[in-house]
Amino acid sequence: MQKRINRLLEGQADKKERKKTLQELRLKLLRSQLALSEAAETPVVIMVTGQVGSGRGETVNLLNKWLENRGMETHAFGPPSDEERARPPMWRYWLSLPPAGRIGIYVNGWYGEAVIDRVQGRIGEHVLATRIEETREFEKTLAAEGALILKFWYRISHDRQAERLHELESDPVNRWRVNELSWLRHEQFDAIDETARRVVEATDSAWAPWHVLEGGHPERQTLQTAAIILDRMQDRLKGRREEVESARTPPKRRPVPQPQTLQGLDLTRSMDKAEYKEELTHWQDRLSQLVRDPVFRRDYAVVAVFEGHDAAGKGGSIHRVTAALDARHYRVISVAAPTDEERAQPWIWRFWRQLPPHGRMTIFDRSWYGRVLVERVEGFAEKTDWQRAYAEINHFEQTLLKSNIILAKFWLAIDADEQLARFQARSETPWKEHKLTDEDWRNRERWDDYQAAINDMLRYTDTTAAPWNVVEANDKRYARVKVIKRLCAAIEGAMESGG
């Protein structure tokens, strides 16, 4: 196939041969798409970017004509809406990802946004570096989760761009593609080209390599693009997954300095009823004031994560928090088995889905940490997958912090005896017995495995930016007060440091 395509590109083929080759290419592409769709394992992410007049649009149109549209969607994004501005920049791209078996074509996508934001001066070098870093991590996670990522940059020359804009303007069907903005971009050609080059270099990776093609020649570049897509789809169909493996390899795990551990926790800490009532009231009052602060409502959000041993009292603590909140301002997400829409996406996708806008709090009753706890201990996730999860989690949390989402992570710790006592109490309390399942007893048998997983979790995710609040929870009153106190401290701290 490649040989015959080269003959076309070199103009060695006559009309008849050309037609024959194109039909064969189209057919092979379609069959590859259908085979990948059939297998329903691989989402395909195709990024096409390039300056005005580079021929992106024509390439996308041909792909839409050749491929089965029922299995694909083309995404182009305008300026972010206010819902989008109130979330991390990658949020809208995460939510638009194609599920396994489908193709998502992105016109400019996260690349176009970063480059133009920088050229327009909406972001500085520092933020651009952050966007590049986030893009690398984003694509790495997608690839590690099995996505086939194809990125095309159609690089055009300043002169060719001018020619193309004039050509388009004189074509009644395409003249709308050219407007004042196109000519403004033409004036900005050098800045855009230079910035795009840097972004492309910095985001070229084994798992999401760039294909840089000469732009401004729609027919030619489309043919080259189609040939590359076919080639990489066929590799995947042949079971070649080097990119996936390169992305799946866990980065070297660096323990955080002085992580907390469960050893040496003083679980005897307790609080008497009178003090509890007074303290709880005080801190609930404080919390209700904090989340009503106009600055909080405008610029901040809270993500509170509740993890802990079974029966450690997560639900009870959450109730004491929400009692101080207006129902309009929070959501409690109880993490259960993923839905099929969620299973068809990267593992962390279902948490991206739930991020709060500014002024709101989302409380997770269990969270993304299940990946390195139950999924590790029960063997639901392969070793390389839960091992790379620490880095993915740290990166995810960094991303939240960067867009003023205040993170409060709580580990509610009880000891084995206390758990046994609570299991027994549950089994004897009619409206609690349903909470006690065989699974709880199974988990309990693996107590030591869980302790190891928990200590690893603390070792690798108890970061300075997103520290764990380990809460001694043998005494419910003490635990509930500490939780709400620490939550207030987290909000105050973030708002004072203004970050």
Place this chain on the structure above:
Amino acid sequence: MQKRINRLLEGQADKKERKKTLQELRLKLLRSQLALSEAAETPVVIMVTGQVGSGRGETVNLLNKWLENRGMETHAFGPPSDEERARPPMWRYWLSLPPAGRIGIYVNGWYGEAVIDRVQGRIGEHVLATRIEETREFEKTLAAEGALILKFWYRISHDRQAERLHELESDPVNRWRVNELSWLRHEQFDAIDETARRVVEATDSAWAPWHVLEGGHPERQTLQTAAIILDRMQDRLKGRREEVESARTPPKRRPVPQPQTLQGLDLTRSMDKAEYKEELTHWQDRLSQLVRDPVFRRDYAVVAVFEGHDAAGKGGSIHRVTAALDARHYRVISVAAPTDEERAQPWIWRFWRQLPPHGRMTIFDRSWYGRVLVERVEGFAEKTDWQRAYAEINHFEQTLLKSNIILAKFWLAIDADEQLARFQARSETPWKEHKLTDEDWRNRERWDDYQAAINDMLRYTDTTAAPWNVVEANDKRYARVKVIKRLCAAIEGAMESGG
């Protein structure tokens, strides 16, 4: 149970009996919730509304304490975001609905919004009437699809409200619940009470009856509320579904005046290549201008529906439309089998999910009309269900029109011979053969059944407000030009009439 609760309400029970009764009520409620969750057939929608100080919050808190939180979510809505303002008012409520087996508790919800909008003068009597109508239809569809709907209005007196606000202000844990707005609402008491009463009366229905309780007495009203919820959950568990049946009964179907039919269509209409090229270019150019009109971008959206016989050329027509559009401004939704998140919702939910914001176009390749076509003919939907779908569809389309979503419905009609010819062509064209399935041949055998279903569809949904564009499609060129021409006319028409 009810007897013992009455003893409590009448103050005949001592402390011990009181405790025993409450525990039993709590346990029965929980078990009913778990049983409904187990069956995973019934979403439960609980609406609690009432004026400031009526005790809504306390009631919701107790339900959250008594019920299993993993199976429920509480929803309270603030002012709409811009994404929400760019959609019909009920959009955000549709998207928040609990899936089958779960409970959604709404604080004020669509009722509070309508009442306050009216009292604040943001909407007039006419719009209020529309909101009421939409609420009735919304609840009717939910009920018909199996939802258990419980609506509680805690009606409080002006004096009791004042007392309650003072009580709350002097309670450190609850004082945040009272602010300037609360006292403003207190001043507006009469207007709110009068408007709420009218809305409640107008939205009381067999499938979603109101329970009006004396508000301002949290303990008492919560107990009454819990007893009613238990009662109606138990009825449902006993298989009593009167409400569902009352909502499922199809309304009398009124044919629209002079609906179009497939009889007497002149399918010989055609267009030669030269004229086609010229016309297509002309109308694509026109379309590209229309969707760029600042007024369109700010105030309008388009929903284009493509239906037709198998192989009638829907995909080809859609391509000719999208060729004139910027990828940022449209989405093509190919309607396939629903996902499990969609199957757990009312049948029309998955279309609500896809509505475009202003300035955008969403193109449906097959649509909600599948309900009265394939689902009817293949028997996927029960007769009463597809029969009531005509009214549900007309109502849905009315709702879109009311929020400036321009509707363009296309039926691409070919005759049986043309279809056979195209099936044969597909089977002989390598990159089209995958489009030809056994299902196509099966459908073809039921040609007459489909003709009957199509003519009924036209008879009941070819409304003046949302007319069908029946397109003679034996000749692809003629069909494509007619489609894009009619699409332009629909947009121009709507923008000229300013509605």
